[in-house]
Amino acid sequence: MTNDEQEGVKLTPSGLKKLGNLVNIKDDIIANAIRERGGGQAQVNQLRSDYQNLKVGDLANLAAGGDIDAETAIKILKQARKKRDKYGNQ
Numbered sequence: 001m002t003n004d005e006q007e008g009v010k011l012t013p014s015g016l017k018k019l020g021n022l023v024n025i026k027d028d029i030i031a032n033a034i035r036e037r038g039g040g041q042a043q044v045n046q047l048r049s050d051y052q053n054l055k056v057g058d059l060a061n062l063a064a065g066g067d068i069d070a071e072t073a074i075k076i077l078k079q080a081r082k083k084r085d086k087y088g089n090q
Contacts, residue, residue: 011023
């Protein structure tokens with residue numbers, strides 16, 4: 001995993017902690033990552049519009065620095081799979 005950490009978005013130690021097991025998608029655009037994890041446009045629309053095209057790793061670093069909106073974006077990303085599991089398999 002050290003090669004992945006050297007390329008793309010440079011995560012701060014706190015940013016890395018925020019992402020946890022999602023570190024492998026740190027270079028994905030947040031809106032795309034939410035959709036790939038099963039979230040819908042409604043979840044993407046909850047993001048601040050200027051954050052929708054940021055990379056996951058950049059948002060994790062912002063969240064680690066105390067940015068409330070970035071923190072919310074990471075939470076939405078993490079919950080996208082739960083929503084898919086709950087509603088998507090009907």
